[in-house]
Amino acid sequence: MAEHPERTPLDQEVLRAALLGPAGAYAALDVVPTTGSTNADVAAAAQAGAPDRVVLIAEEQTGGRGRQSRAWASPAGAGLYLSLLLRPEGVSPVHFGWLPLLAGLALTRAVRSACGVEAAMKWPNDLLVGPAERKCAGILAEAVVPVGRAGGGPASPAVVVGLGLNVDHQPDELPARPTGPQATSLRAEGAVGLDRAALAIRLLGELDTVERAWRSQGGDVVRSGQLAAYREASATLGRRVRVELAGDHSVLGTAVDVDEAGRLLVRSDSGRTEAFSAGDVVHLRAR
Incomplete structure (x- = not known):
């Protein structure tokens, strides 16, 4: 097995200073050393009444999941593994299917602007990077069945959006993919200035921009401009x-x-x- 470089842990306080209120876009943000699945953790928090725009980032996942229960490799310190709880007030749940696509749009923009590599989305949830269009990230959105609030009223509908981005993976840390595009990382594609904290801030900033625009128009992707933006970011x-x-x-x-x-x-x-x-x-x- 190849020797892996020393990796700098994410600084929770740096991320909080950039992303939390009153000036920031998010309600809470935690970084944990390891967990099974950030999506599972945030879904449990949603059931317990966690508010809109809670973020959980893990340095390592031991049970990360992709679509159709596929495993997602999440070695410690090599990528960005995060989940975000969204409760889009004023948006009908019939529009929630757009949330993973909006996350893909934000991810594409963040990678293009911060890393200097080609990036585009393969519908519905794969980020493809580099001239060979290898898979560098995946997105998994899961609806959370609402439960009653402590005061007795109904909880607002919630969706957990999870993203796994291969940032600093070495070749032996990338999973073999028997079908579809082969896995890669930003480092393997020659990305410049890799800083996971800066990339997390850029990604969550872009996600705030696109989701806020979508939410402000009641989930209408035409009026909010997000349909046109997604079409431009599509590799498909x-x-x-x-x-x-x-x-x-x-x-x-x-x-x-x-x-x-x-x-x-x-x-x-x-x-x-x-x-x-x-x-x-x-x-x-x-x-």
Whole structure:
């Protein structure tokens, strides 16, 4: 196994000074040395009544999860592993499906501006970086079933958005991926000036910007400008794709758009345009 460099722990107080109120965008932020899953921890906090915009960052996860319960490698000090609790007041839960896409948009912007590498989102939740378009991050959003508040009233709907970003991973710390884009890290792609604290501040700042704009318009991605912004950040639109669905069913075609519901629109080889709200998307070479 390769020798790993010394890694500087995240400074919780530096992050709090930059991101918490009264001037900051977030209600609470904690950094823990290790946990099983930040998403699971924040979901439990949501059930206990935690407020909107609580952030948990772990130096290491021992049970990190991706979509469809896939494992996410989270070695200590190598990446950013964080979860954010959102209670979007004034937004109908029918629009909550946009939250992982908004997180992807924020992540793309943060990596592009802070790290000097090519970055774009593969629908719905993979950050692809570098000329070979390798996977550098994933996003998992999970709704939390509301429970009653202590005073007896209903709790507001909540969503936990988790992000895992490979920052300083060495080759032997990256998981093998039997299908889809191979895993990479920002360091492996030649990113400059890597500072996990600065990157966390940039990422959470970008996420505040896009989510606040979306929330201010009641979840309307057209009026808030977030649909147009997501289209610009997409690595999938205009590409020939295979959408893999449950039951070994798949659809071949060209990804032509993302609609107002966050669904991927694919013009299939039969000429019919289909909308997908879930599924694994594989980028294919043009015929």
